[in-house]
Amino acid sequence: MRRLTALICVATAVTAVSGPVAAASQEEMIELGRAVYHDKTRGNCISCHNINDPVANLPGNQGPMMVAMKQRYPDKRKLRAQVWDATVANPLSIMPPIGKHWILSEEEIDAVVEYIYQY
Numbered sequence: 001m002r003r004l005t006a007l008i009c010v011a012t013a014v015t016a017v018s019g020p021v022a023a024a025s026q027e028e029m030i031e032l033g034r035a036v037y038h039d040k041t042r043g044n045c046i047s048c049h050n051i052n053d054p055v056a057n058l059p060g061n062q063g064p065m066m067v068a069m070k071q072r073y074p075d076k077r078k079l080r081a082q083v084w085d086a087t088v089a090n091p092l093s094i095m096p097p098i099g100k101h102w103i104l105s106e107e108e109i110d111a112v113v114e115y116i117y118q119y
């Protein structure tokens, strides 16, 4: 019984610690995604896609606005695949194949997907 109590204590402690840590890393991920999206030397998504974020500066309109992403991409993996290589859906796409051409790291792509998924 004492072992069981100890086990429950450990499990509770682990849950208590992992909760806020997971939340913080999600926030960090979104911050990284925001930086990547708006930074001209990184993803530079803003040069083609407007987004309803107050930090958006001189957005372009060559691509569609990032809006209703959850509704339009219920499967987040499909959204990621679109970002990774837009030429799969449209071989003549002017959107650079971000993942295929190593324009961003896999981590940065995950982050930018998390960021746009909020809009």
Ligand code: HEC
Binding pocket: 037, 043, 044, 045, 046, 047, 048, 049, 062, 063, 064, 065, 072, 079, 082, 083, 086, 090, 092, 093, 094, 095, 096, 098, 112, 116
């Ligand atoms: C040079 C312009 C350009 C850049 C830079 C660009 N895109 Fe695109 N993107 C487009 C165009 C144009 C489309 C429309 C579909 C097509 O033609 O492939 C598109 C489509 C998309 C779509 C699908 C939109 C929808 O309505 O379903 C997503 C998501 C997307 N882009 C995300 C991004 C992200 C994230 C970045 C930055 C990492 C980015 N794009 C950079 C031009 C661009």
